[in-house]
Amino acid sequence: VTPFELRSIGRVESSLKSVEAAPRQADEDAPGAWLVFEPEVREALRGLRVGQAVIVITWLDRARRDILSVHPRGDSSRPVEGVFNTRSPHRPNPIGLHEVEITAIDDLRLQVRSLEAIHGTPIVDLKPELNEDISQR
Amino acid sequence: VTPFELRSIGRVESSLKSVEAAPRQADEDAPGAWLVFEPEVREALRGLRVGQAVIVITWLDRARRDILSVHPRGDSSRPVEGVFNTRSPHRPNPIGLHEVEITAIDDLRLQVRSLEAIHGTPIVDLKPELNEDISQR
Numbered sequence: 001v002t003p004f005e006l007r008s009i010g011r012v013e014s015s016l017k018s019v020e021a022a023p024r025q026a027d028e029d030a031p032g033a034w035l036v037f038e039p040e041v042r043e044a045l046r047g048l049r050v051g052q053a054v055i056v057i058t059w060l061d062r063a064r065r066d067i068l069s070v071h072p073r074g075d076s077s078r079p080v081e082g083v084f085n086t087r088s089p090h091r092p093n094p095i096g097l098h099e100v101e102i103t104a105i106d107d108l109r110l111q112v113r114s115l116e117a118i119h120g121t122p123i124v125d126l127k128p129e130l131n132e133d134i135s136q137r
Numbered sequence: 138v139t140p141f142e143l144r145s146i147g148r149v150e151s152s153l154k155s156v157e158a159a160p161r162q163a164d165e166d167a168p169g170a171w172l173v174f175e176p177e178v179r180e181a182l183r184g185l186r187v188g189q190a191v192i193v194i195t196w197l198d199r200a201r202r203d204i205l206s207v208h209p210r211g212d213s214s215r216p217v218e219g220v221f222n223t224r225s226p227h228r229p230n231p232i233g234l235h236e237v238e239i240t241a242i243d244d245l246r247l248q249v250r251s252l253e254a255i256h257g258t259p260i261v262d263l264k265p266e267l268n269e270d271i272s273q274r
Binding site: 128 | 178192194220224236265
């Protein structure tokens with residue numbers, strides 16, 4: 001098992017301050033948030049614009065890595081499922097994917113709509129939306 | 138800058154053997170492939186089924202991490218864009234996202250349709266499709 005090293009390229013600034021307060025689904029009233037990037041990745045943000053849909057990739061640093069199956073949504077009446085078939089933050093590599101829209105840009109700070117990540121969550125990558133037409137890029 | 142350690146939980150088995158042969162867009166005739174998981178994550182696969190749309194998260198181990206902007210699609214007549222606004226494998230954390238459909242399951246092996254990752258690419262996570270209705274899980 002070869003390890004790979006991710007580095008934090010920014011952080012989430014959000015009014016969500018704890019895991020308990022975080023909504024369990026992306027569309028469940030998550031608040032807007034700011035993505036605050038490190039100065040050394042400024043060049044990588046070039047061309048991003050307000051209104052664009054992007055995928056924020058985070059490192060869920062409070063998640064457990066030894067949990068391989070869960071009761072979906074924490075409901076013990078539901079049958080246990082493997083974490084790869086759920087959005088549980090607990091998984092061997094606790095990577096978070098968040099589809100959001102950019103609502104404002106201020107230098108190294110991107111404001112986004114409805115992000116279900118708690119304050120301080122490290123950002124590790126940002127990509128154009130999966131289904132976006134990228135044939136012109 | 139805090140590093141986080143990812144570990145390989147499986148590998149891609151594909152007829153795509155080199156970066157040069159890989160299509161530049163997911164919908165550009167990528168071949169089917171097998172995702173071969175490590176025995177220690179067997180429990181995390183529980184509940185996955187044929188026909189399901191999933192996101193495979195890979196570690197693009199041949200990518201460069203010092204490239205922050207590129208000519209889109211390698212075309213030098215196009216203006217340079219930040220890598221966060223492109224699908225370039227070259228980026229600070231070379232994470233690959235691949236939306237695929239499961240076409241067969243054989244214990245620790247999942248066959249998927251149209252995967253633009255080359256043979257041997259390490260897998261680091263698997264999730265249900267972003268837009269899938271997961272309200273029942």
